[in-house]
Amino acid sequence: MLPEYTVMTVVGIVIVIGLEIFVFRSGIFRRGQYWAALAICLAFQCLVDGWLTKLSDPIVRYNPSQFLNVRFPWDIPIEDFGFGFAMITSVLMLWQWQLNRSRKDTQ
Incomplete structure (x- = not known):
């Protein structure tokens, strides 16, 4: 069986990229400001995540059967980066999409 956290992270990434490419089309992937942010x-x-997940004294613990158990750097599960990408991208995508709509309405 595939680890749940890993699967959900990949699903989140695919959904957010799909929404940007096929639905919202906000253009953030073409903007340097997005990549800098x-x-x-x-x-x-x-x-923050390195401090929370450090194996020497973790504040947040993960069930080893629910993720790939690949940690980089500082004991951070790699799935956390995918989740962070999906979360940050979805917020910035919706924000830019709304800004684009507002600009069209005022023209």
């Missing part, structure tokens, strides 16, 4: 968010995610 994503890099900044993921850098802070490394700091």
Whole structure:
């Protein structure tokens, strides 16, 4: 059986990318500002998530059967980065989509 957290992370990534490409078409994947914002968010995610999931004294524990148990860097489960990508991208996508709609309404 596939690990649940891994599967849900991949599903989340695919859904968010699909929504951007086929539904919202906000254009964020073509914008440098999106990639810069994503890099900044993921850098802070490394700091916080690394502290929360460190194997020496974890605050957050994962069921080993529910994820790939691949941790990088600082004991962070790699699925956390996929989840972070999906969450950040969905928020920025909807925000940009709404901004694009507002601009069209005022023209």
